[in-house]
Amino acid sequence: MRGFYIGRFQPYHDGHHRMVEEIATEVDELVLGIGSAGDSHSPRNPFTAGERVMMVTKSVADLDVTTYVVPIEDLDRNSVWVSHVQSMSPAFDVAYSNNPLVIQLFSEAGVEVRQSPMFNRDVLEGAELRARMIRDADWRHLVPDPVVDVVEEIDGIERIQRVSDTDANGDDTDDPE
């Protein structure tokens, strides 16, 4: 059986990784969708699709499941998003998500959806990780080790601090959703 799990992974963190580890116990193969793949260099989406492909690929390398990492760009039309996903991904039998819109769209399209518990959500949240990166607070213990390496390789802290400087870029704030 093949599963599908999509996130923006800005950045990929230990909450995502816990979810992937749980999914790996239920499926033979797993497609990891890099959502909002066209977005980067903004406070909410600082990292490119390619950079997120590196974070995810290196983090799941040791898991006992075959994985495929597939960037998926956003569409203006929610009603055809599931078809768009299916056109970009290896075929899958079950989708995993805790995102209400994603759950609704897959369910309406007749795709089985499974949810997982939220792990340590007070800190394991992308917005919290990005806020820590911006203010130089400790974030490294909240992500898999390969993500630290990728952020360093791409000079990601300098990037997120620069694009979050409201004097330089006030049009895409990272306010809580």
Ligand SMILES: Nc1ncnc2c1ncn2[C@@H]1O[C@H](COP(=O)(O)OP(=O)(O)OP(=O)(O)O)[C@@H](O)[C@H]1O
């Ligand atoms: N701590 C967590 N435990 C379990 N699932 C999580 C956790 N954090 C996020 N998820 C789930 O992972 C998927 C992808 O989430 P996403 O990439 O938006 O991360 P996020 O931490 O919610 O980031 P952001 O704050 O940037 O929205 C969603 O289904 C989300 O509910």
Ligand SMILES: NC(=O)c1ccc[n+]([C@@H]2O[C@H](COP(=O)(O)O)[C@@H](O)[C@H]2O)c1
């Ligand atoms: N119409 C669309 O393009 C559409 C609809 C639902 C989800 N998505 C994407 O799926 C991903 C869902 O991941 P999150 O759970 O991280 O929000 C996001 O990148 C989101 O933009 C896109």
